[in-house]
Amino acid sequence: MRRIGLLTSGGDCQALNAAMRGVVKCLYNSGEEVELYGFLEGYKGLIYSHFRLLTASDFSGILTRGGTILGSSRMPFKTIREPDEKGLDKVEAMKQNYHKLQLDCLVVLGGNGSQKTANLLNQEGLHVVSLPKTIDNDLWGTDMTFGFQSAVGIATDVIDRIHTTADSHGRVFIVEVMGHKAGWLTLNAGMASGADIILIPEIPYDIDKICEAIEARDKKGSHFTILAVAEGAISKQDAKLSKKEFKEKLANRRYPSVSYEVAAQIEKKTGREVRVTVPGHMQRGGTPDPYDRVFASRLGAEAGRLILKDQYGFMVAYKNREIVKVPLEEVAGKLKTVDPEASIIKEAKMLGISFGD
Amino acid sequence: MRRIGLLTSGGDCQALNAAMRGVVKCLYNSGEEVELYGFLEGYKGLIYSHFRLLTASDFSGILTRGGTILGSSRMPFKTIREPDEKGLDKVEAMKQNYHKLQLDCLVVLGGNGSQKTANLLNQEGLHVVSLPKTIDNDLWGTDMTFGFQSAVGIATDVIDRIHTTADSHGRVFIVEVMGHKAGWLTLNAGMASGADIILIPEIPYDIDKICEAIEARDKKGSHFTILAVAEGAISKQDAKLSKKEFKEKLANRRYPSVSYEVAAQIEKKTGREVRVTVPGHMQRGGTPDPYDRVFASRLGAEAGRLILKDQYGFMVAYKNREIVKVPLEEVAGKLKTVDPEASIIKEAKMLGISFGD
C-alpha cells in the first residue's frame, strides 16, 4: 500500500487538475494499492493537517476543468521558514503531519517559490516529487511549464479582440499581460496576435523608441498600434536603479501599473490617445488548452512512474521534447527568463516587432 | 442607378461589417445598379467628405470580421449641432456633401447618439435608414441590438475564467462589465456565468446587502463569491443625489471605477480580500458570434429592402421575433433600460442571485 499526499501551491493555473489526474491514473493503473491524501489550499493544508481522502471519482472529468480541486494559496518561501502567528514551526509541522499519515511521498504542483519549499522538505528527509506549474514559464530546469500555453491562448484572444477595435478607431492600445519577472507570456501572446510593440522585463525600454515606432507606423498608413506590455516591463532608466531605489519609485508612482505610465508618456509625447486594457486573473483561469492537457498528463504520468520506482527529490520536467526528471536542488531558487539575444527575439525583430530598445 | 452612402458611428462593435454586408448584398442582388460611398470614421467622414468608393470585393469575407471596414469615431449629438473649431456648420456640411455626391440614401449604423443625429439629418431632408448597433442593447424601439449577444459571450467567458481561479483561492472577485446606463450586458453575462451578485445601474445597491450575500454564501460552504458589476452600477445613497452632486462625487472619487469602490467597501466590512478584473474594450472586439451574424445580416437585408422601396426615415429593428421598421423620430433620444420589475429580474432572484437591493 502506497500512501501519497498531493498539494497545489501558489497562484492557480490551467491543467493543475489534468496533472493530478495524470499522477493518479498512473498510480491506479499500476495495479498497486494506493491511498491518496489531498492537502487543501497548498502547503497550508500540510501545515495544519487539512486534507481529504481522495478516490478515483474525484479525478473523473477533471482533465478539462480549470483551477484546482484541492484549492491553493500563496505562501512565500520566506514565510515558510518563519513560525506562524501562534509560534508554530511550519516546517516541523509539515514533517510531523507527513509522518503521522505515514506518507510514502508528497506530490507538489507549484511554481518558483513552491519548488523551493519542495526542495526544503526533500532536504528535511521527506519524499517529494514536484511538477512545474506556472503560466509564466519561468521555471529553471524545464523547457516548458503547464499553464503557459493556455495563458498564451487567452492573452492572444484579448489582443485579437483589441485589434479590431484599435483598427476601427485608429487608436493606440496597450494590453497588459501577466509576468513580473519573465516575458515569455507577453512575448508569445504578442507575436501570436501581431502586436507591433512588445515590452518585457528582460529588455528595458526607451520611451522615445516606442514613440518612434508608433509614428513610423502612422507614416506607413497604419493609424493604430498595439502594445503588449508585461506587468514587469521596465524602462532603461529604471533598470539602472538599485532594488531599493526602484521599490521607492514604485511606491510613489502615480499609475496603477507600468502600462498606465507608458500610456501617459506616449500621450504626452505623441499627442495621441492611448487606451489600456488589463485582462488580469482571467489569464490563469478556465479550461486548459489541448497542448497543456497532453503535456500535464504526460508530466503526471512520469511523476507516477517515479513514485512507483521510489525515485524522490525530483521535479518532472520537459527537455528537448522528452519528459525527464531534474533534481529539486538544481531547480530551487533559479529563474528562467528570456535571453535578449535569443533567436526568438531576433526573429521577432525581423518580423518588424519593436521591443522599445 | 442608386447612390448610397454608408457610415458607422460611435464605439465599434461586433457585426458592423456583417450588417453592412447585408445591406450591400441585398442591393446588389436586386439587379439594380448601385454605387456605394463609404464615409470614413463615422459622421466625420460625411462632414469632411472623406469617403471611399466601395465595390463588391470590399464586402467579401467580412461577415466574420470584427470592427468596421469604414472606421468609426464618437461624435456626441451635442457637438454635431455646434460649429467645429474652424467655424464650419457640421449639419450644413453633411447636407452639402450628401447632395454633392447626389446620394439617394444614407445608411447609418450607430447607437444612441448616432440615431439622434440620423434623425436630425432625416428631419433636414436627407434620406436616412439606420441600423441598431450597440453592445449595450439600450436602444429604444428594438428588442435587440447587434453586438449585444457577442459581448455577452465575451464577458461570460471572462467570468467563467475568473470562476475557476476564485474557487481555487476562495476569493471574492469583481468583474466589471461594460454598460454605463443600461445593465443588459451585465445581467445576461452574470446569469450566463453563474455570478452570485449582479449590480446594474437600474437597481441601486446597498453595500450591506452585498456583504450579507457574501457571508451567507460563506456559511453555506461556498468560500468564493463572484460579482458582475456594470460600469454604471450605483449605490442607493448615490442614486438619491442630484446629477450635479453625483458628478462632483465622481470627480473626487479615489477609485478608478465603481468596482474598485465596491471592492474597498467589501474588504472593509468583511475583512476579505477582493480582486477586480476589468476586461474593458475587448468586450466590443473580435468576430461576431453566430447569433449576431444572422441578426445583423437580416437587419441589413431589411435596410436594403427599404432603400429599394424608397422608404426612408426609419431604423430597422427587431420586435417579437420579426424584423420591422421604426420611425427614427420615435427612436431618437430614448433609452431602453432594464425594468427592475421585469420577469428576468424576478427569475434571476429565484435562482438565488442578489442584486444588492
Next chain:
Amino acid sequence: MRRIGLLTSGGDCQALNAAMRGVVKCLYNSGEEVELYGFLEGYKGLIYSHFRLLTASDFSGILTRGGTILGSSRMPFKTIREPDEKGLDKVEAMKQNYHKLQLDCLVVLGGNGSQKTANLLNQEGLHVVSLPKTIDNDLWGTDMTFGFQSAVGIATDVIDRIHTTADSHGRVFIVEVMGHKAGWLTLNAGMASGADIILIPEIPYDIDKICEAIEARDKKGSHFTILAVAEGAISKQDAKLSKKEFKEKLANRRYPSVSYEVAAQIEKKTGREVRVTVPGHMQRGGTPDPYDRVFASRLGAEAGRLILKDQYGFMVAYKNREIVKVPLEEVAGKLKTVDPEASIIKEAKMLGISFGD
C-alpha cells in the same frame, strides 16, 4: 416537504444541466423543504425505478457542463404505450413508481416525443411540468428551445472552418447539419456562416437550381460554393412521393445520406469535385453557449415557480421574449417547422442565398 422527480429524455443536448440547476436552485431558494429524485436514463429510470437521491452538491458547477448528469435514452412515444419484452405495462409502472415515492411533481426535460409522453402522464393524473429541450427548435408552443443556439454555434464553427479550405481549393463543399424534420438549425448556421446554398426539409430542392447557383457563383469569380444541407433535405420529386414510397426509396438509396446524393448529382451535372462533411453528434455536445445558459436557467426558474404554486400540466415556454407556460395538451404531437414564406427566408434570399427552389 415537496418530493420532486426529475428526468431527461431523448437525445441529449446542451443546457440540460443548466435547466435542471435552474429548477433546483429555485426550489431550494424558496425556503421550502425539498427532496429530489433523479431518474436515470430518461423514462427508463421511471419505469424501472432506477433513481438517485440528489442533493445541492449534485447541481454545483453544472451550469456550464454539457450532457445530462442523469443520463438519457430515447424511447419513442409509440413504444411507451406498448408493454416491454417481459410484458410490463410501462405507463402503469411509471404511475406506480411515481406514487410509491410519493412524488408531488415530475419534471421532464425533453423534445417532441418526450413531451407527448409527459402529456400522457399528465392525463393519467401525475403532476408534470416539462421543459423544451432540443437542438432542432421544432417544439410547438415555444419560440425557442434550449440547445438550439449552442448547436447553431457549433455547426457555424464547422462551416466557418470548411469555408477557408473550400476557398483555398476552389471546391464545392457540403456540410450536413442535424435536423430531420425541421430546418431551423441548418438555416441559422447557414446564414451565420455565409453558406451560399441552404437545403432544408421545408423547402424541397431542385438539383438543377442548385447547379445553376454554383455556376452563377463561378461566373462571378467565386470558385467555391458552400452548401448547408439538413439531414432531412428532400428533392421536389421525392417530396411528391407517398410516405411509403419515400421510405422504400430511402431503404434502397446507395448513399449514406441526402448530402452524398446531392454531392453525386452536382458532380455528375457540373463535373466539379464535391466534398461532404458530416459533423454529426458533436452538434449536441459540449458546454452550452451563454444564450442557452441564461435561457435554460430562466426556464428552470419558472418551472420551479410553477411547482411552488402547484400548477401542473404545463410546458414552460418562451413567447415574445417572456417565459410563459403552455398546457401540455396543446404542445403534444405538434411540430414547429420553418414556414417557406417566413420573413427570415425572404431575407436570406435577399442576401443571395439559394434554397434550390
Next chain:
Amino acid sequence: MRRIGLLTSGGDCQALNAAMRGVVKCLYNSGEEVELYGFLEGYKGLIYSHFRLLTASDFSGILTRGGTILGSSRMPFKTIREPDEKGLDKVEAMKQNYHKLQLDCLVVLGGNGSQKTANLLNQEGLHVVSLPKTIDNDLWGTDMTFGFQSAVGIATDVIDRIHTTADSHGRVFIVEVMGHKAGWLTLNAGMASGADIILIPEIPYDIDKICEAIEARDKKGSHFTILAVAEGAISKQDAKLSKKEFKEKLANRRYPSVSYEVAAQIEKKTGREVRVTVPGHMQRGGTPDPYDRVFASRLGAEAGRLILKDQYGFMVAYKNREIVKVPLEEVAGKLKTVDPEASIIKEAKMLGISFGD
C-alpha cells in the same frame, strides 16, 4: 532588387498565411527592395504561369486567417514528372517560368510530396527555400510542422463534445481523426480529450483487445467509451498483408473507412451500439491557434533571413526548440511517424489508454 516567388501546395492548413506573412515581413523590414510573385493554386501556378504580383496590403490582417491567399492544389510528386495531357514537360515549364520572371528564389510551403518537388527543383538549379506545412506533423527533419497544433485543437474540441453525449447516453463513440500514415494528430487529440482507446497506423490493433478495453471500462462503472481512430489505423491481420493485397482489401471493403469497420466489429462482438463521427476537412480549416501563429511566423522570418543571405536548398525546420535549416535533399521522401516505443506512447499507456495492441 530581389524577385521572390511564393506558392502553397497540397492540402491547405492553418497558418499558411501566417508563414507567408512572416517571410514577407522579414524581407520588407530588411530594407532591400523586393518584388513578390504569388503563384496561384500551388505548383500549377508555376507550371502554367498563373501568378499575381503581391504587395504589402495583401499580407495585412492575414496572420489569423485560415486557408491560403494563393490557393492550393494537390499535385502528387509522380505526376510532376509526367508530361501533362497536352504533352507539356512540367518541370521544364516551371524552370522556364522561374527564369522568365528572373526570380531569385522560390518559397514553397508544403507537405511531404511538395517537399519532394521542391527538392527536385533545387536539384534542377532553382533557388528554393521551403516551409514545413501539414496538420499531420509527419515531415522528416523537423520536430514540428505548422498546422499540426491547430488541428489537434479542433479534433480535441470534437472529441470533447462527443464526450458529453457519449457519457449521457452510455454509448461507444468513434471519432475518426485525419492521418493516413502518421498517428501524431490522433495521438495528441486523443490524449488531450481523454479518449480511452487510440488507434494509429503505427500500432496495428487487435479487435479483441479493443473489446476487452471497452468491457473493462464497463465493469469499472464507466458505461461509455471513446475511441480516437486515425484514418490510417490498421488491424494486425491487415498489417501483415502485402501492399497489393491490402489495396485489394480496401477496394472491396464494405465500409467507407476503418472507423466504420471497427464499429461494426465492436457491435458484433460486444452487442453494444457504436456511433461514428467523421469531422473531416474541418480539421484543416479556420484560424490558426496561437502556437501555430508564433511558430509559422518564426519559420517565415527564418526563411526570409536565408533568402537575404542567399542560402538556398533548405527547408526551415524546428529542432530542440530552435528554428534551423535542413538540406532539402535530406527531407525529401522521408516520413516521420510515431515510434511505438516512444516515451509518449508509454506515458499514454501509463494513463490507462489502450492502443488495442
